[in-house]
Amino acid sequence: MGGFFDPMKHRFSRARTRLLWLVAVGFFMQTLDATIVNTALPAMAHSLQESPLRMQSVVVSYSLAMAMLIPASGWLADRFGMRRTFLGAIVAFVLGSVLCALSPTLDLLVASRVLQGFGGALLLPVGRLVILRTFPRDEFLEAISFVAIPGLVGPLIGPTLGGWLVEVASWHWIFLINVPVGVAGLVATLRYMPRGQRMPAGRFDLVGYALLAFGMVALSLGLDGLSGLGLRQAGVLVLMVFGLAALAAYWLHAARSPRPLFSPRLFGIDTVRIGLLGNLFARLGSGSMPFLVPLMLQLGLGYSPLYAGMMMLPVAIAGMAVKRAATPLITRLGYRRVLVGNTFAVGVMMASFALMTPQQPLGVRIVQLAVFGAVNSLQFTAMNTVTLKDLGQALASSGNSLLSMVQMLAMGMGVAAAGAALGAYTDFFGTGTSEQTLQAFQATFASMGLLTLAAAFIFSQLAHDEPTAAATAKEPDLGA
Known part of the structure; x- marks a missing residue:
């Protein structure tokens, strides 16, 4: 990501500064709701009279809805205008949030999450497009870097905030907190976002x-x-x-x-083809971790929602800390060595969660979570940059959208696969005792870690790049 900066001290006008904050808040809402739900799943299951081990559809529906609408986001912005599309995204997101809080059954909750996901799918790409068309080229990098900061903060505080809200209020408030923010966003959009010129939308495929x-x-x-x-x-x-x-x-x-929608020429570029497939298979495993870890801490180890949320902090903090080390490491070793070796490390660290027990010292658990967060963050940076680094200007937008779609699809499918594995192991071990539940989780972590290792075979097909010739690994603004 670009460097941190204060737009108030920059040469940006007051109107442009307000626009940056508006887009940044929209990005924050979208990333927050991707993680805040995970620690509240057992409380939701109890309220809706469902099994907490079968609540993955609440997470899958949100990611899948986002993956579905991302390919159409650019066309919608051109067809209806940026401001109108951004307003529609906020309305859909807030309405979906309200319906989630009011849902009396799991089926209605899943349907409401789909609507919320449709809104979330438009907040980031349309917001990025607004900045692209409002800021000149020499200011764009700084502007987009500022907007990206809330994308890191959302996953950082999401699990802890979700656990805290469950304990002091109820799970409904993890959705209701979006309402005042969304209403403020609507007012700010009407006041500060320029209408912009309608762009030729072209024929939609x-x-x-x-x-x-x-x-x-x-x-x-x-x-x-x-x-x-x-x-x-x-x-x-x-x-x-x-x-x-x-x-x-x-x-x-x-x-x-x-x-x-996506040009077949994209798959004629080796790094794009390998990067997309590697992203898909690697995230099938690692994408399940924000779902599995808080669930195991509560159901398998008996901890509170707040404790489970706080245990995700080492993952996020270590992930942010390792960002600066990614560029020199990739430049020195090359993409192939980093991705093959780090994919193995991610899989091993995921499988290591099978060793978690109630007797495990807290310090060991924190180190384990932090190491996973570091290697997982390095994996995302390397996968994202290797996929996009060889794209020309003509294919950059299409390749970026395709990568964003693959990311959301893989995360949703990863949670679904983890839910399926957890259900199968639960049937095998039984659910009569907490020990049996913990065994089901341990087997699931081992299986998902093994699944992640398969991506190493894909990344091994990358060319042997010279360490000093590796591209400067500036991670694109993809949100993950």
């Missing part, structure tokens, strides 16, 4: 979008159906087959479409 969206939904529901939806094996198989067929049909369609 509706057929390609429908195939891509259906494929993502079908695959995610197939994974989630292994545990959360209670689908039988035949139903899961049908969803998975139709999902894969839809994705295959999309790429066949894109190859002959004059204006596809």
Whole structure:
């Protein structure tokens, strides 16, 4: 990320400074709600009379909704205007938050999270587009760096804030706190965001979008159906087959479409192709950790929601601290060595959570969480930069959107896969005692860590880059 700075001391005008704060708050809302829910899942399950081990659909629905709408975000902004689209995103996000708080059943809560995810999917890309079209090129990097800061703060405080709200109030308040912020955002958008000129929207690839969206939904529901939806094996198989067929049909369609959502030329670039596939498989494992860790601390080890949330602080703090070390490390060793070795380290650290017990010293637990946070953050930085570093100007926007979509899809599928594994191990070990529940979690961590190691085979296909020739690893503004 770019350096931290104070826009009030910069040459930015007061109007542009207010615009930066507006977009930054929108980014903060989106990233906060991606993590604040995790520590509240057991309390939600108790209130809705559901099993806490089958609440992953609350997380999956949000990530999947974001992945679905990201490909259309640029076209929507051009078609309806930046300010109108940003207003619509805030309205959808706030309305979804209110409906989440009022949901009396899990099905309604999941549906409300989808609406909330649709709003969240537009807040970041449209906000970034507003800055791109408002600030001149020589000010853009500083402006986008400031907006990115709340993206780091949201995941940092989300789990702890969620646990605290559950203990002092109720889980409903993790959604209701979005209302005053959203209302203030609506007023600020109307007052400070420029209308901007309408851009030619062009023809939207509706057929390609429908195939891509259906494929993502079908695959995610197939994974989630292994545990959360209670689908039988035949139903899961049908969803998975139709999902894969839809994705295959999309790429066949894109190859002959004059204006596809994502140009097939992207996959002609080795680093893009390997980076996207590596992102997908690596995040299938690591994307499940914000879901699994708070859940195990509460259900397997018997800790409070606040304690579980606070235990995520070492992960976030270590992740932020390692950012500065990423560039010199990648420059010295090269992307291939860093990604192959660090993918192995991420998988091993994930599997090490299978060793967590109630008797484990607190210091050891904090170190374990911090080391995972550090290697996981380095993994994200290296994966993101290797994917985008060789893109030309013509493909940069399309490649960035595709990477953002893959990230959200992989995180949702990772939680669904972890939920399926946890459900299977729960059936195997039983749920009669806390010891049996802990064993199910331990086996799930070992399995998800092993799953992450598979990404190392993909990253090993990168060219042997010369250490001194490795690109300067400035992580793009992708939110993760």
